[in-house]
Amino acid sequence: MNVVELYENGLSCMKISRETGLSIHRVRTLLKSSGTKMRTYSEAQKGLLDSGEVSHPTKGKKQSQETLDKISNSVSKTWSDKTDKQKEDFSNKARANWDGMSRDAKDRFREQGAQAVRESGRNGSKSEKYVLEHLTKDGFDVTVHMKDLIPDEKLEVDMYIPSLRTAIEIDGPSHFLPIWGDEKLARQVSADTKKQGLVLASGYIMLRVRHLDKSVSQKRLRAMYDAIKEELAVIYENPPGVGKRLIEIEVKDGESRRV
Numbered sequence: 001m002n003v004v005e006l007y008e009n010g011l012s013c014m015k016i017s018r019e020t021g022l023s024i025h026r027v028r029t030l031l032k033s034s035g036t037k038m039r040t041y042s043e044a045q046k047g048l049l050d051s052g053e054v055s056h057p058t059k060g061k062k063q064s065q066e067t068l069d070k071i072s073n074s075v076s077k078t079w080s081d082k083t084d085k086q087k088e089d090f091s092n093k094a095r096a097n098w099d100g101m102s103r104d105a106k107d108r109f110r111e112q113g114a115q116a117v118r119e120s121g122r123n124g125s126k127s128e129k130y131v132l133e134h135l136t137k138d139g140f141d142v143t144v145h146m147k148d149l150i151p152d153e154k155l156e157v158d159m160y161i162p163s164l165r166t167a168i169e170i171d172g173p174s175h176f177l178p179i180w181g182d183e184k185l186a187r188q189v190s191a192d193t194k195k196q197g198l199v200l201a202s203g204y205i206m207l208r209v210r211h212l213d214k215s216v217s218q219k220r221l222r223a224m225y226d227a228i229k230e231e232l233a234v235i236y237e238n239p240p241g242v243g244k245r246l247i248e249i250e251v252k253d254g255e256s257r258r259v
Contacts, residue, residue: 003030012047127170127211128158130221131228135159138229150202155195164235166205168228169195173212196246205245207231210259212252220254227256 001009006016013031017024031038039047098106128144135142146160149167157167175188199206209228213220227249240247250259 003027004034004036007031007036010047010051012044012051015051125170125172126216127172127209127221127224131168131170131225132159134225134229135161140232149204150198153198155198157195157199161232164205164232164239165203166207166232166235167199168207168209170209170211175210200245203245205235205240205247207235207247208249210248210250212250213254217254220251223254223256224249224251227251227258231258 003016003020003022006019007013007027011019013024013027016022016027020027022030028038132142132144140161141163143160143162145156145158146167147156149155149157149160158170159168160166161168169192171192174185175192196206196208207228209224211224231247231249235247248259249256
């Protein structure tokens, strides 16, 4: 086979170079001069990973929290530095990639998403896990998925801190947006309102986090937790009175603020 045929059969320029004895520069020059459509960087990287020519830099490797924070900050900064036009182009490309997928590929993605939702329902969302982990590290006494906060009522709060008489609810986008349809959203809002009313009427404090971002990064999780911790410090120093026991934090566009 010649260089073009080898490339079109999936071999990388690196592998073609090794098999033919030509330099990588010469291989690329021959491919371009023949009018061969060159793979994008991401396509080339995927090919190298699939063929085993290179190993994945992070898969199967435990990263330190410091490394994860650096990656998160770098990704966040790269996105925030993009112009509105670049962000729009990125979104359009993502939609085009989705539209270009086969039905089987789309079904696999949907099943993975449904599995993630089921897993989140069993074990708590990524946001909940992050908050629970850091509350525990900071010495708070936390009961997770508290079911008997109010006797004779079938309700469950995400987290409860007995020493502060504070229930913490972390509500994702599906609590506010019709992600699963208008009917499902209406039932969710009704259930949330009833739970909130019962908790407040029983003399507890409700700290509700409205997590409107559909994506979650380490940077956003840290910002959310810092906002929660700040409110808990205020509650400890000066517990709110009747009519002020509902505290809401909104997480949107990577920022957390009290509403």
